[in-house]
Amino acid sequence: MTYSQKEKRREYDKKRYQLNKEKILEYNKKWREENKEYYKGYNEKRKERDKKYRELNKEYYKEYRELNKEKQREYYKKYKEENKEKIREQNKKWREENKEYSKKRREENKEKKMEYDKKYNELNREKKREQNKKWGEENKEHRREYRQEKKAICLEYLGGKCVKCGTTHNLQFDHIKREGKKYEISSRVSNNFDNIKEELDKCQLLCAPCHLDKTAKEWVDMYN
Numbered sequence: 001m002t003y004s005q006k007e008k009r010r011e012y013d014k015k016r017y018q019l020n021k022e023k024i025l026e027y028n029k030k031w032r033e034e035n036k037e038y039y040k041g042y043n044e045k046r047k048e049r050d051k052k053y054r055e056l057n058k059e060y061y062k063e064y065r066e067l068n069k070e071k072q073r074e075y076y077k078k079y080k081e082e083n084k085e086k087i088r089e090q091n092k093k094w095r096e097e098n099k100e101y102s103k104k105r106r107e108e109n110k111e112k113k114m115e116y117d118k119k120y121n122e123l124n125r126e127k128k129r130e131q132n133k134k135w136g137e138e139n140k141e142h143r144r145e146y147r148q149e150k151k152a153i154c155l156e157y158l159g160g161k162c163v164k165c166g167t168t169h170n171l172q173f174d175h176i177k178r179e180g181k182k183y184e185i186s187s188r189v190s191n192n193f194d195n196i197k198e199e200l201d202k203c204q205l206l207c208a209p210c211h212l213d214k215t216a217k218e219w220v221d222m223y224n
């Protein structure tokens with residue numbers, strides 16, 4: 001049979017298979033069901049045989065691996081590159097399915113991981129610092145805007161004007177009583193509103209001059 005004849009034959013077989021796929025699959029399934037026992041034994045036997053074969057040819061395999069190390073590595077690298085998405089999906093799925101195992105492994109390797117992280121951080125401290133700095137520079141404007149927005153929410157919550165003189169300019173957060181003050185609002189104004197609400201409820205809004213005035217009076221009272 002020539003090559004082209006063979007190709008033709010293959011093409012024909014493929015077509016026939018496609019046309020009768022359902023039937024063939026059904027038939028194969030039925031056949032396997034009926035010969036379950038035989039197959040069971042067969043699989044076991046085959047596994048045993050493969051194992052023996054590998055054992056006998058251990059040296060050969062070892063040599064083969066050794067000789068094709070580079071090739072193998074190249075192949076894996078290429079495969080990884082080409083199937084990045086697929087591999088990521090697979091890994092994710094595997095982790096989902098083996099949550100318990102992963103958790104156990106993490107517990108077991110906690111010490112090791114900590115040790116590794118420490119070493120890594122030490123080695124890459126400069127790099128990390130550079131990265132953080134760069135990120136900070138790049139997001140300066142964004143951070144400022146974000147803070148402004150958050151601050152506006154807090155100001156509005158407290159009435160939006162100075163409780164003494166009524167101005168809406170240069171407003172500051174003032175703790176009505178010194179006692180019970182946990183922190184300066186302005187230092188955490190970017191935090192989640194719900195988290196700072198409790199502290200905000202201890203405050204009022206004062207403009208800068210009124211705030212200075214109040215603080216001065218408090219100082220005077222404290223030392224008299």
Ligand SMILES: [Zn+2]
Nearest residue numbers: 162165207210
């Ligand atoms: Zn005022």
